[in-house]
Amino acid sequence: MKTQLFLSSAAVAITLAACGPAEDAATPTDAETSAATETRETAAAEATNPLLAEWDTPFGAPPFSQIEEAHFLPAFDVALASHREEIDAIASNDAEPTFENTLLAMENAGADLTRISRVFFNLTSSASNDEIRAIQREMSPRLAAHNAAITLNADLFARIETIYNTLDERDLTAQQRRLVEVTYENFTRAGAQLEGDDRERFAEIRSELAGLYTQFSQNEQADREAWTLSLSEEDLADLPAYIVSAAAGAAADRDIDGHVVTLARSSVEPFLQTSPNRELREEAWRAWYSRGSNDNANNNADTIRQILALRREQAEMLGYESFSHYRTGGTMAGTPQAALNLMEQVWWPARERALEEAADIEAMIAADGLDHELEGWDWRYYTSQVRAERFDLDESVVKSYFQLDKMIEAQFYVAERLFGVRFNERTDIDTYHPDVRVWEMLDANDQVVGLFYGDYFARPGKRGGAWMSSFRAQNGINGDIPIIVNNCNYNKPAEGEPALVSFNDASTLFHEFGHGLHGLLSSTDFPSLAGTAVDRDFVEFPAQIYEHWLEQPEILERFAVHYETGEPIPADLLERLMAAGTFNQGFATVEFLNSGFVDMAYHLHEDPMSLDIEAFEAEVLESRQNLPQIPMRHRSTHFLHTFAGEGYSSGYYSYLWAGVLDTDGFEAFREAGDIFDPEAAQALYDSVFSAGNSEPAMDAYVGFRGREPRVDALLRDRGFVEAEG
Numbered sequence: 001m002k003t004q005l006f007l008s009s010a011a012v013a014i015t016l017a018a019c020g021p022a023e024d025a026a027t028p029t030d031a032e033t034s035a036a037t038e039t040r041e042t043a044a045a046e047a048t049n050p051l052l053a054e055w056d057t058p059f060g061a062p063p064f065s066q067i068e069e070a071h072f073l074p075a076f077d078v079a080l081a082s083h084r085e086e087i088d089a090i091a092s093n094d095a096e097p098t099f100e101n102t103l104l105a106m107e108n109a110g111a112d113l114t115r116i117s118r119v120f121f122n123l124t125s126s127a128s129n130d131e132i133r134a135i136q137r138e139m140s141p142r143l144a145a146h147n148a149a150i151t152l153n154a155d156l157f158a159r160i161e162t163i164y165n166t167l168d169e170r171d172l173t174a175q176q177r178r179l180v181e182v183t184y185e186n187f188t189r190a191g192a193q194l195e196g197d198d199r200e201r202f203a204e205i206r207s208e209l210a211g212l213y214t215q216f217s218q219n220e221q222a223d224r225e226a227w228t229l230s231l232s233e234e235d236l237a238d239l240p241a242y243i244v245s246a247a248a249g250a251a252a253d254r255d256i257d258g259h260v261v262t263l264a265r266s267s268v269e270p271f272l273q274t275s276p277n278r279e280l281r282e283e284a285w286r287a288w289y290s291r292g293s294n295d296n297a298n299n300n301a302d303t304i305r306q307i308l309a310l311r312r313e314q315a316e317m318l319g320y321e322s323f324s325h326y327r328t329g330g331t332m333a334g335t336p337q338a339a340l341n342l343m344e345q346v347w348w349p350a351r352e353r354a355l356e357e358a359a360d361i362e363a364m365i366a367a368d369g370l371d372h373e374l375e376g377w378d379w380r381y382y383t384s385q386v387r388a389e390r391f392d393l394d395e396s397v398v399k400s401y402f403q404l405d406k407m408i409e410a411q412f413y414v415a416e417r418l419f420g421v422r423f424n425e426r427t428d429i430d431t432y433h434p435d436v437r438v439w440e441m442l443d444a445n446d447q448v449v450g451l452f453y454g455d456y457f458a459r460p461g462k463r464g465g466a467w468m469s470s471f472r473a474q475n476g477i478n479g480d481i482p483i484i485v486n487n488c489n490y491n492k493p494a495e496g497e498p499a500l501v502s503f504n505d506a507s508t509l510f511h512e513f514g515h516g517l518h519g520l521l522s523s524t525d526f527p528s529l530a531g532t533a534v535d536r537d538f539v540e541f542p543a544q545i546y547e548h549w550l551e552q553p554e555i556l557e558r559f560a561v562h563y564e565t566g567e568p569i570p571a572d573l574l575e576r577l578m579a580a581g582t583f584n585q586g587f588a589t590v591e592f593l594n595s596g597f598v599d600m601a602y603h604l605h606e607d608p609m610s611l612d613i614e615a616f617e618a619e620v621l622e623s624r625q626n627l628p629q630i631p632m633r634h635r636s637t638h639f640l641h642t643f644a645g646e647g648y649s650s651g652y653y654s655y656l657w658a659g660v661l662d663t664d665g666f667e668a669f670r671e672a673g674d675i676f677d678p679e680a681a682q683a684l685y686d687s688v689f690s691a692g693n694s695e696p697a698m699d700a701y702v703g704f705r706g707r708e709p710r711v712d713a714l715l716r717d718r719g720f721v722e723a724e725g
């Protein structure tokens, strides 16, 4: 569900340590000495540091077996310095600014910094440890300062502005023109037009924020990893076998005897769905929703206030009414109001449905002869019972038809049918962990046009959720193929057992692979326009539309086969599974919107330092008559989307926005009567999957669909309005 989208290549490359080393030196002697020392150390570092050497590996993939933590800081030092030199050379060029000597030169600058950053930040998410966390704490603010120094480089901006202001007089291709426009906009949004003290303060804010984002996510991780719930023999007896086995695996991972539930969503959520022990459910539920808000050193309340205040200050400096106005200004939605309108349109029908779901659950509690109120920790448990009763879907039976390996095959099969690409596993390519698998992507001419890494299992040191990121973006200038990675957090099965996943897990797999294909199929002229470097409220569209193929009988009958017998999923089970698709959508939509509304409200608030985080959450939720049993999907103090970075800050609504696009978009295939309709697939490839940010998002969508998106299909898909005919 959650994607970690790295900055586009140029944005990562836009990085420059703010210090001027020569000016810092007190005397010429000091300067000479320090320069000499620096040269010596740099030379030594370059000679032995694999991060700075050419990667003589298949497709230039990262040589993980040679990379050690100790290589990162010296490599970053060298790469930052060389990027700074490259940028200085562009900015101080005496020649008149041209596309080639400015924009193209910027695209090509910072190659080392980009590849080192991508390797490093993938490790911080997927294979972190104390050493990596320490480097991350040091590097995040330095990289932010480096970025800021580039966007605030007045000479550089003057060149970009000159080109931007004379676009019509220049003979540029459509993508060259687009690159100029996007770069100009990125610079102005990053404060390039600021002057004097404002510039300095702006850079300071960027750097402080970067440090706070790291702190926020490390606090969440610390709280999440500190908690486990040990299960007794008696507790285990009531749980399905797959949960018992996962609990044994989780305990073994942590060198604990017996069985534990952890706060990874893949562990705690199934437990909440299946444990009849109401007290344990409450304990797990409270721990899960309290991450970051406990009375300990990991409390994120103050981190949130500081982040919000700095974001507001930054937005005001740029002339925006609020951070929300600033953020939505650069998206497909355009304004906070447009995003809020969409959420409101869906909220009331969703809430209505959630109330009906609550009534069903209350009836079951009464039927069990119990007289307690319906609480948050009851919802998932009874819902899975209602679900089991109404659709007769036993999660462990369903899971026996969803083998992870088969679902991986299915995601590749859909790509082949839609886009004509094939995937071959490679076992000769270095990975950062033995669980990671690598495939090459071949086009119709059997050329390798991409590398794909799949890192599917949860483990300590890996953050929660699922995401796509990249080790290298498609590069239309030098012909580099993209290197893309998907991360999920499925429970690793015990040795010798197959990995079985839930239907939801399989959807997540398809979702992330949709992002993956957006990177892999990219075919743009410039890395800054490649793949997922699109508007944030458009970026989920390729991922979410891809989920629809998993739901098609044509795919499930073929790939959802029993792990022991190989029998395809029985027709009646498939029918019930599909019918269950709209089930509990009231809850799912309400918990999502709760997070969306709170995210938006925070960033419209005028005085964030005064906020009492928990009271503010409650106030926002109550203002729309929220159901008390449905909290935010991600409560503020562990709302990584919003506070661990800026990807989804004031932008959590994007998932819903993309939901409108994906349901409306998939209708194109339904209308054609063929889920692989070649014409629709070609349009989807041309305007979306291969197009990156080569045109504005709305134009891309209209290019694919022939018209602007409509909300009808989403309301129908979620069962909030009657389907026609």
Ligand SMILES: [Zn+2]
Pocket (backbone or CB within 6 Å): 001, 002, 003, 511, 515, 540, 543
């Ligand atoms: Zn996503």
